[in-house]
Amino acid sequence: MGVTRTRKTGFATEVARTARWGRALAHPARVAILTLLAERRTCVCGEIVDDLPLAQSTVSQHLRVLGEEGLIRGQVEGTRSCYCIDADRVRAMMTDLNRLGASLERKAARGC
Amino acid sequence: MGVTRTRKTGFATEVARTARWGRALAHPARVAILTLLAERRTCVCGEIVDDLPLAQSTVSQHLRVLGEEGLIRGQVEGTRSCYCIDADRVRAMMTDLNRLGASLERKAARGC
DNA sequence: TCTATTTATCGTATATAGCCGATAAACGAT
DNA sequence: ATCGTTTATCGGCTATATACGATAAATAGA
Secondary structure: OOOOOOOOOOOOHHHHHHHHHHHHOOOHHHHHHHHHHHHHOEEEHHHHHHHOOOOHHHHHHHHHHHHHOOOEEEEEEOOEEEEEEOHHHHHHHHHHHHHHHHHHHHOOOOOO | OOOOOOOOOOOOHHHHHHHHHHHHOOOHHHHHHHHHHHHHOEEEHHHHHHHOOOOHHHHHHHHHHHHHOOOEEEEEEOOEEEEEEOHHHHHHHHHHHHHHHHHHHHOOOOOO
16 A cells, blocks of 8 residues: 555646546536537526436536536526536637647648 | 446437547546657657556557547557557547537626 | 567456435525 | 425445556567
């Protein structure tokens, strides 16, 4: 023991940050939630639950993950929670992803 | 038994496809591999192993994941394996991710 | 042939993710 | 105060992801 088995460390911060965006998008439920939120501009938790083939508690967890990455914001309205997309964070994410994508496309295959 | 517990299904195909891209990028090692491959244009497996704080077998697994999504291609050269980025697939990925990003940014927060 | 090198895969262990039902917490309405 | 509604969190379980060492497979070179 004493040995770290999971290595989240040892990577450049930009690389790690990009991977976190990846994680946020790594489940179809989360992509679906973002898409739904975009379509409706804003949305109460229950509407999201109705739209997904998942239990309410599961949806709540996915909402939390998206919230932890800042991609969505929630605000309590009485007994309900209203969620919406945080455009600034989405832009930040796309900036990172596009930076990666651009560098990959620019210097693509050659002798392989 | 007989009950499906993991639900990969019940989501629109485009949503699922985007989530798969997310998964591919969801680990810093994989982002690091792509970045390294871009820097060097092409790269032998051993060089990647040397560049990452992970065991050879673990790196090999990450290479496989990236290969399964088509983001990289490998070709055997003697005892070595030479990997490179598949620019077409990267473009396809960025198209999907940007389509998502654009729709999220366009219809962003309003009353939340 | 024998050896060294390189890489993929196997076996196994652990950590994380994901799922659900149940419950708690907060609020509105009566 | 009580009840119903809504949502977050807890507990427990299963599945997947991640990690490593060991081994297999393939090849280059002596």
